[in-house]
Amino acid sequence: MRKRLDISGQSYGKLTVVKEVEQHGTKRRWLCKCKCENYTVVLMDSLRSGNTRSCGCLKPERAAEVNTRDLAGQTFNKLTVIKRLGTHPTTKSALWLCRCDCNEYTKVTTTNLVSGNAKSCGCSRKSSLSYWVLGFLWGSARFSGDYFLIQNSDKKLLLKVKRITGIQNKIFNTVTDSRKKSYRVKMRIDNEYVQYMIKNGYVGRQGNLERSAPRLFRRLDEHNFLKGYFYTHYSYDRVRTQPRLRFYASYQLLDMLNQHLHIYLGTTIKKIADHSGSDVCKILYYQSKKEVPKIKEYMELKERKT
Structure with a gap:
């Protein structure tokens, strides 16, 4: 039989072990004298692990x-x-x-x-809304009659948004003007996401007016909002060995992204260019071999073409 360990006389922090006393269940206990002259009973495990180093007099210190x-x-x-x-x-x-x-x-x-x-x-307790979803809705949805209509070519993405926002309506198929298959789902106007967007400046696209940027979003959530918005509003490819990254949105939203990337990644401020195919849509263009990989990782972008 293995000999029981005797720690009498040993010191742990301010405690010196005097003798073993009655066990607490299966746990061994020891009477100890503290340097402040007080006595206390401590579990052997607490002594050897360092969890207990005094009679309690260390707490004020x-x-x-x-x-x-x-x-x-x-x-x-x-x-x-x-x-x-x-x-x-x-x-x-x-x-x-x-x-x-x-x-x-x-x-x-x-x-x-x-x-x-x-x-x-x-x-952190005030809102449980997903700012990624808010960004996605800001860029990929619009008012349609009594509903908020969301459209995207990725059905799995709409299923994700449907689950997070609590949408009850079913997803249905549609065909774009360019004859490509796409998916839509209707969201009620009284949904908390739509209400939050309206309160923060969302008006949607109205004719040739630019889609506005949000108001009152907290700085910490701006990153997730921008990732959601530009999840489908970008192109990333290479020309020979040169990376090419372009973001598409209204001037206000591209300016928000431009400033955000400059502050948090140290990218240079870019000039926002016109889009040849749209009076409303603008382009924010990056092609630096140093900046593009950082932006790609930060924004969680995949290599794809529009």
């Missing part, structure tokens, strides 16, 4: 250590710490002014920041 840390400039999830405001009146934890990725400001304690309890100003 750890809290004080965390409380004196300068968190200004650090980022925790969606929150970037701006400056210290003082101390929370109840918990006595340091209180910080933080800016959320949605550009809202909020006050958060050190404890909630470092523990991960606070991840945002609360905007």
Whole structure:
């Protein structure tokens, strides 16, 4: 039979083991003396794993250590710490002014920041909408009578949108002006996605007027919105060894993409060009061997032609 391990006299953190006491179920326990002169009973597993290093007297020390840390400039999830405001009146934890990725400001304690309890100003709980789907709808749907009509040549894509948005209507086949097979599905105007779009500036395409860009979208969600919108509004191919990437949309939407890629990827600001086949549609053109691969990965684009 293997000899039982005796840890009497050994030290773990501030604790020195005195003797073994009655087990707790199948778990061995030890009486320990802390450097602060207090005695405490600790599970053997907690001692050897380092989970327990004192009788509890270390907790105020750890809290004080965390409380004196300068968190200004650090980022925790969606929150970037701006400056210290003082101390929370109840918990006595340091209180910080933080800016959320949605550009809202909020006050958060050190404890909630470092523990991960606070991840945002609360905007993460405000909306469960998919901004990728919002972007896709913004670019691939329109008002049609009492419905919002979505059309795309990819039936699986429409099934995905149907599932996420809760559309009850069935998908039906249609043929485009160029005699290509396509698919449509009708969405109710009172659907939360349509209502959110209307509140944020969506008016759809009206005659020769440009399709407007959204208002009030939080910066963090802009990336997903742009990925959804340009999922079908681009072409990517190569001319010999030169990559060629073109995005198609109204000037306002291309300008949003142009600025976004410049801020987050460091791409150069491009001149938005006219489209020879449309008065409304414009083109944003990239052909740099350094920029195109970065944009392709960032926007999750596949190599395809329009």
